Every structure is written in C-alpha cells, then in structure tokens.
Amino acid sequence: MTAINACETSDAAPAHGASCSCADRFSLTRRGLIAGAATILATPRAIAQAPAPKPRRIDTHFHVFPPFYVEAAREVVIRTLDSDPRPALNWSPQFALGEMDKHGVETGVASLVPGILWADKATARRLVRQYHDYCARLVSDYPARFGFFASLPLSDIEGSLAEISHAFDQCKADGVMLHTQYDNKYPGDPAFDPVFAELNRRKAVVFFHPTAGDCCKALVPGLAPSTVEYLFDSTRAALSLLVNGVYAKYPDIRFIFAHTGGALGLLANRAEAYIRRHPEIVEKLPDGAMTFLRRQYFDIANSVNAPVMAAARAWLPPGQLLFGSDFPVLPLALTASALDRFDLPETERAGIDRDNALRLFPRLGQALPRQ
Numbered sequence: 001m002t003a004i005n006a007c008e009t010s011d012a013a014p015a016h017g018a019s020c021s022c023a024d025r026f027s028l029t030r031r032g033l034i035a036g037a038a039t040i041l042a043t044p045r046a047i048a049q050a051p052a053p054k055p056r057r058i059d060t061h062f063h064v065f066p067p068f069y070v071e072a073a074r075e076v077v078i079r080t081l082d083s084d085p086r087p088a089l090n091w092s093p094q095f096a097l098g099e100m101d102k103h104g105v106e107t108g109v110a111s112l113v114p115g116i117l118w119a120d121k122a123t124a125r126r127l128v129r130q131y132h133d134y135c136a137r138l139v140s141d142y143p144a145r146f147g148f149f150a151s152l153p154l155s156d157i158e159g160s161l162a163e164i165s166h167a168f169d170q171c172k173a174d175g176v177m178l179h180t181q182y183d184n185k186y187p188g189d190p191a192f193d194p195v196f197a198e199l200n201r202r203k204a205v206v207f208f209h210p211t212a213g214d215c216c217k218a219l220v221p222g223l224a225p226s227t228v229e230y231l232f233d234s235t236r237a238a239l240s241l242l243v244n245g246v247y248a249k250y251p252d253i254r255f256i257f258a259h260t261g262g263a264l265g266l267l268a269n270r271a272e273a274y275i276r277r278h279p280e281i282v283e284k285l286p287d288g289a290m291t292f293l294r295r296q297y298f299d300i301a302n303s304v305n306a307p308v309m310a311a312a313r314a315w316l317p318p319g320q321l322l323f324g325s326d327f328p329v330l331p332l333a334l335t336a337s338a339l340d341r342f343d344l345p346e347t348e349r350a351g352i353d354r355d356n357a358l359r360l361f362p363r364l365g366q367a368l369p370r371q
Helices: 044-049 067-080 093-102 121-141 157-170 190-201 229-243 264-276 289-294 306-315 332-341 346-360 362-366
Strands: 057-063 105-111 146-151 175-179 205-209 254-257 297-299
Touching: 057 205, 057 346, 067 121, 093 105, 093 332, 105 205, 121 146, 121 157, 146 157, 157 190, 205 229, 229 254, 229 264, 229 289, 264 289, 264 306, 332 346, 346 362
Parallel strands: 057 105, 105 146, 146 175, 175 205, 205 254, 254 297
Antiparallel strands: none
C-alpha cells in the first residue's frame, strides 16, 4: 500500500505553508498498488524515459485513483462509474504506464473523479490536500509521463483558495479540474467569482468534468446519468459561464470541456439567438457569444465517431480539440484505436494528439527531449 508519513495521519489538512513538502508527504511504493500486478523491473525514471510509440499523445482526460482515495470513496466510485470499476479500484502508475505505452500516450494529465462532491467540508479539504501531494510525487517519480489537474472543493471558497495556493505554488499543478456543478449551482454563479478571479490571476487551465445534479440522476429509469445527463450538464456549465459573463470577465483562464462539450455544438447557435434577444446578457459578451465559445478547448473522450466528430469540426477551429480517453473509466484503446482509424489531415491529427495541448501545457513539451 502507499506509504503515508506522519503528515497524513491527521484528520485535518495542514495549513498552507506547513512544513511537509509535496514531494515528502507521499512515498509511492512499488508493491500492493494493484492486486496481482506483475513485478516491476524498472525504476520510475527508467520508465519515464522509455520512448513511447508515436504520436506521443498528451491525454488531457486521464483519471487517477490513489489508494487512499479508493479506501475513502470505494462505494462512491463503484456507484458512480457506469463501467467495470476494477481498473479504477486497482489503479497504479505501472498499470497506467503500460496502457499509455500501448497506445502512444506520452503524458496523462491526471484528474480525480468522482472527486469530492460526496464529502463533507473537512473530509473534502483533507482528501484534496492528500491528492495534490500524491500527484506531486507522481510527477516527480515519472517525469514527462504525468501532469495533474488540482481538484477544488468549489462550494468551500476559503478551502478552494487555500488549495489553489498549495497546488500551484508547492505542488506545481498544471491546471484545475472542476465539476460542472456544486450543490446544484452551475459555475457561472457569482458565488464562485473569488475562485475564478484567482484562477484568472494565475492564467490557469480549468478542465470541466461532468456530473449530474439532484434533479436529473433518475429521469429515465434504467439509464445511467453518464450516458446522457453528463453531456447535458457539460452544456449547461459552458452556457452558465457564457450568460454570466465569466469568459469575458476572466479572459486569462483557458477552459477545457469533456466529451467535445456534450451537446454544446448542437445548441450553441440556439443559445446565441437567445442571447441576442437579451441586451442584459449581450453587454457581458463584447466579442459575441460564439466567439467566446470557440475560444475554449474540448477533449474527444468517448467522442471519436463520425457524427460527433463532424459536428465538433464544423463549429470549432481545428486548434481547439484535445486528445482525451477517460482512462481507466473507459479503456484507453476505445479512443486511441478509433482515432487511429479516423481519416484526418496530418496537421489536424497532430494537433489533437499533442500540439494543441502543448499550447496549454508548454511544460510537458520541455520535460523530455523530443524523440
């Protein structure tokens, strides 16, 4: 199991600036992380420097399930995932690297799902602190193979601001992952402005991962929320930011939406027509609704099929699509193999695989020399 030092034994997260550094708080051992795992024959840095098959993808929709998180949220994970939970429950760096190498992924930008939406404030603060420190050690152990998105308890403004400071300043996070709603509030709600103001000051990348609100978890009996509702919640989150002027107010945040933005591509023109009828919204969007939406980024997780890709490519500039797999919730091969068979122009394909992500995460292109 993951070895945890004395810094992790307290129920409360250490205050920002406490003496435990990110790299020291977790020691990722090589045994016990996955039941039945093969004996590890290479050091982390040797694995990190092994050349990955081209096209050396950067996976921006890539989940990790640290052992301490599985222990705390096991039943939540099982209940939330509409898939075989075993790859998540048995996640390890070695398992992830093996799948990445098979499918040409050089770097996975880690995020935590289903996050800490289920937890009370004290538990949420403790878990996100542990998660950030775990990821800092993961990146240190495997240079170039992992980045990570910080996870914030967004309903807890004070806790979120503290974790932004800790995650970026001490743990060197590559961005932030937020869910599409918190306590049935969408991200454009003015209550969240202090967090977005700080993220804007830091010129942060913010990745939105969908969830389902209390209203909509069982609208169609027998149909999991992840099948339909997640896509509409991503759409609602993106439009919430739009109509509340968040894109314009915080222009230095770069936003990523999962699954090509859900239904956003199909509804963007309808939303724009609505906005034009409401001057109080128009004044918040000096560049126009579609301009703001087309500036955002969208991953292709679970989206590499002809209808979805045609829609995304029809309304988005080619530089806004990113490779994403939803691993290990979905097999990495599901997206990678489908994209390998998709007939895209070479420059567009290179952009999705890697180049568009490097505009957001230039650090990832500098960690190891290109092959």
